[in-house]
Amino acid sequence: MAYSDKVVDHYNNPRNVGSMDKSRTDVGTGMVGAPECGDVMKLQIQVNSATGIIEDAKFKTFGCGSAIASSSLATEWLKGKSVDEALEIKNTDIVNELALPPVKIHCSVLAEDAIKAAINDYKTKQGAPVSAETVS
Amino acid sequence: MSKPIYFDNHATTPVDPRVLEAMIPYFTENFGNAASRNHAYGWVAEDAVEKGRKQIASLIGANSKEIVFTSGATESNNLAIKGVAEMYAEKGNHIITAATEHKAVLDTCKHLEKKGCRITYLPLKGDGLVDLDMLRDAITDKTILISIMYANNEIGVIQPVKEIGKIAKERGVLFHSDAVQACGKIPVNVIEDGIDLLSITGHKLYGPKGVGALYVRRKNPRVQLTAQMDGGGHERGMRSGTLNVPGIVGLGAACEIAQREMPAESARLRALRDKLRATLEANLEETYINGTMEHRLPNNLNMSFAYVEGESLLMGINDIAVSSGSACTSATLEPSYVLKALGLGDDLAHTSIRFGLGRFNTEAEVDYVAQKMIDVVNKLRELSPLWEMFKDGVDLSKVQWTAH
Numbered sequence: 019m020a021y022s023d024k025v026v027d028h029y030n031n032p033r034n035v036g037s038m039d040k041s042r043t044d045v046g047t048g049m050v051g052a053p054e055c056g057d058v059m060k061l062q063i064q065v066n067s068a069t070g071i072i073e074d075a076k077f078k079t080f081g082c083g084s085a086i087a088s089s090s091l092a093t094e095w096l097k098g099k100s101v102d103e104a105l106e107i108k109n110t111d112i113v114n115e116l117a118l119p120p121v122k123i124h125c126s127v128l129a130e131d132a133i134k135a136a137i138n139d140y141k142t143k144q145g146a147p148v149s150a151e152t153v154s
Numbered sequence: 155m156s157k158p159i160y161f162d163n164h165a166t167t168p169v170d171p172r173v174l175e176a177m178i179p180y181f182t183e184n185f186g187n188a189a190s191r192n193h194a195y196g197w198v199a200e201d202a203v204e205k206g207r208k209q210i211a212s213l214i215g216a217n218s219k220e221i222v223f224t225s226g227a228t229e230s231n232n233l234a235i236k237g238v239a240e241m242y243a244e245k246g247n248h249i250i251t252a253a254t255e256h257k258a259v260l261d262t263c264k265h266l267e268k269k270g271c272r273i274t275y276l277p278l279k280g281d282g283l284v285d286l287d288m289l290r291d292a293i294t295d296k297t298i299l300i301s302i303m304y305a306n307n308e309i310g311v312i313q314p315v316k317e318i319g320k321i322a323k324e325r326g327v328l329f330h331s332d333a334v335q336a337c338g339k340i341p342v343n344v345i346e347d348g349i350d351l352l353s354i355t356g357h358k359l360y361g362p363k364g365v366g367a368l369y370v371r372r373k374n375p376r377v378q379l380t381a382q383m384d385g386g387g388h389e390r391g392m393r394s395g396t397l398n399v400p401g402i403v404g405l406g407a408a409c410e411i412a413q414r415e416m417p418a419e420s421a422r423l424r425a426l427r428d429k430l431r432a433t434l435e436a437n438l439e440e441t442y443i444n445g446t447m448e449h450r451l452p453n454n455l456n457m458s459f460a461y462v463e464g465e466s467l468l469m470g471i472n473d474i475a476v477s478s479g480s481a482c483t484s485a486t487l488e489p490s491y492v493l494k495a496l497g498l499g500d501d502l503a504h505t506s507i508r509f510g511l512g513r514f515n516t517e518a519e520v521d522y523v524a525q526k527m528i529d530v531v532n533k534l535r536e537l538s539p540l541w542e543m544f545k546d547g548v549d550l551s552k553v554q555w556t557a558h
Contacts, residue, residue: 021469029469035537052555053540054500056463056489060539078539082465086537131556 021083022117028087033094036076038062046140048132057081057125059089061132063096063104065140070100077132084122088112088129101137157473159519163358163453163512164307164335165477169404170360170513176407177362180400188397189388199399206406213409214333214352215343216369222389223402226366227334228258230353231301233368233393234330235262237379238299238351239271242328246296250327252276252284252313253495255303259332263301272296278495282311282445290321299328304336304352308479308492308508309445310454312340319348328377334358334366338412339420339451344369350377356401360513361408365401368393423511424452426520430509431455433524438531440544444479444493444506453511456493458502459527461541462534467507470530474523479506501550 021029037060040047045064051057058081064074075093079086091112096104109126112118118126160168180202188203190196207218224230239249251263253275263273274292279285284302293300300322305312315331322329330351336342338359344352355366370392371377385394412419435441440460456479459467464478479490489503498506509523535541543550 026469029466032537037542049539050556053504053550054555056465056500056504058539058555060542078537078542080461080538080540081463083469085463086466135556 024091024116025083025087025118028090028116029083032077032086032090034074034076034090034097035078037078038064038074038076043067043143044140046136046138046143048135048137048139050131050135051081051128053080057085057128059085059128059132061089061092061129061136063136063140065101067144070102072096072099072101072104081125081128082122084116084118085125085128087116088118088125089132091115092129092133096133101140104133104137107133155516155518155522158475159473159515159523160475161509161511161515161519161523162475162477163515164310164508164510166357166363167360167512168514169357169362170408170411172411173361173404173407177400177404180403184399186399188399189386199397202399202403203397206402209406209410209413210354210367211369213337213342213413214354214369215345216352217372220344220369220372222368222370222392223397224366224368224393225364225398226357227256227332227353227355229393230355230366230368231256231258231330231332232262233379233382234351234353234370235259235299235301236266236382237392238328238330238377239266239269240380241378242298246294246298248272248274248294248296249299249301250274250276250289250292250297251301252278252303254278254282254306254308254492255301256307256332256334259301259303276302280497281448282306282309282496283449284313284318286314286317286321289318293321293325293327297325297327299330301330301332304331304333304342305340305451306445306492307335308477308490309456309496310335310451311445312336312449312451314449315347315349322350323348328375335451338409338416339453341416344371350375354405356405356408359408359412362401362404365398365405367405419513420452423515426511426515426517427453427455427509429517430511430520430524431457433521434527437524437528442502444496444498444502455509455511456506457509458498458506459531460502460505461538461544462505462531464504464506466534467505467527467530470534471523471526474526476510477508479503479508 049060075096077089079089109130112126186195186199188199207221211218328350332353350371352369357363442458444456493503
């Protein structure tokens with residue numbers, strides 16, 4: 019299979035590889051996929067809770083080159099966006115940017131799911147104390 | 155060192171220059187039809203075909219009259235299995251094969267299933283070998299054929315062919331073996347092994363593509379086949395079609411070279427393969443060999459590199475030509491059915507690489523490949539969330555995954 023130049027670039031020079039402390043309340047973690055399916059993505063965001071801006075993003079991916087590139091690209095796009103803006107990133111944007119062939123579209127879907135899962139985790143963490151107070 | 159380095163010799167092999175040299179005159183000045191009985195062009199072609207037949211027969215311990223030329227192993231497998239199923243339909247309709255056979259055997263069996271045959275697909279033991287007790291138990295009075303490959307194309311595991319041959323003989327069942335990976339690599343002898351039908355192809359042993367042969371036993375028992383190709387009645391009526399004379403010359407020359415050089419060459423390949431394995435194992439943890447090492451082709455290594463997905467690994471070693479059992483490298487999105495038949499989890503099947511060494515590989519290439527593999531596996535593990543979890547002591551089998 020021939021890869022696009024952008025996929026090759028992300029594979030050779032993945033951006034924002036790493037892990038954050040997932041217990042921190044300003045960090046949201048999304049882990050999607052399964053080893054037996056051949057793809058697992060972990061995507062993390064660190065959000066400035068005052069401004070709602072994503073200040074940092076990190077990923078680690080087990081998967082093919084397109085999966086690595088999709089998650090690497092996602093971290094690039096996330097940084098500097100507000101949480102709400104980040105929710106607007108669509109898998110088709112990733113497909114277009116990386117010129118993914120049809121058989122690799124699931125990689126972009128996985129990246130979109132990882133973004134949503136990370137944001138969801140962050141929101142749950144932020145929301146948890148509030149809802150606890152409401153209950154009491 | 156020319157790149158990409160070719161370590162995919164189970165898929166195909168380059169034509170040996172000595173083979174090519176033998177073939178060339180049969181494209182041009184010696185272009186005759188081997189079936190032309192009344193002029194010199196035909197005689198020259200026929201002589202060349204008969205020489206090729208002898209060379210092939212010699213490699214497998216057969217008589218040259220028992221060799222039927224085909225277009226390759228897929229056709230040989232089709233002819234053997236369908237030919238027996240049709241010819242012996244009155245005797246029975248049951249065929250026994252194994253789950254790790256090549257698709258040319260499995261799909262032929264599936265075709266016959268639709269036509270009313272009953273097929274038993276034997277599961278394999280974890281080491282990749284056929285369970286002989288299970289084979290014995292599977293035989294019924296309706297069984298007409300056992301088709302078990304000599305050596306596997308993915309994991310290189312060599313089946314206990316002699317024992318299978320013995321069981322088949324005891325029970326009066328014919329035994330076919332797809333031997334494309336074994337012929338020319340390890341000693342194969344149809345008499346000692348008790349094989350009644352054997353498939354062979356040119357391009358796996360440094361001969362040309364598009365030519366193969368089927369050994370069909372003539373004595374004890376005399377095996378009969380229903381032809382699958384009708385026409386001029388070539389090849390004792392078993393396979394009509396004008397013979398591919400240059401291809402047959404090439405296949406014959408390839409067999410002769412392989413037979414002559416086998417002792418030295420198999421020792422050389424085994425040493426290279428063992429060095430590759432030892433270097434990888436010494437420098438990388440969490441690697442797993444797929445299939446037994448004890449009964450294996452000298453040129454095969456099939457290894458899983460846990461926590462690193464196969465296709466991304468291939469992308470990192472793009473100056474090395476190998477294959478992966480990962481789903482992403484196949485059209486089906488399913489990981490290797492051979493590895494799954496060994497009971498390997500999909501996760502490890504996705505991380506497997508098949509190395510197939512060949513006649514033209516060197517020690518310098520093995521050193522290069524080993525180092526490159528180590529570098530890329532380490533790099534991708536740094537990127538792998540599974541590796542991180544493994545290092546943190548997380549039991550991955552207990553994690554709730556959000557499968558797609």
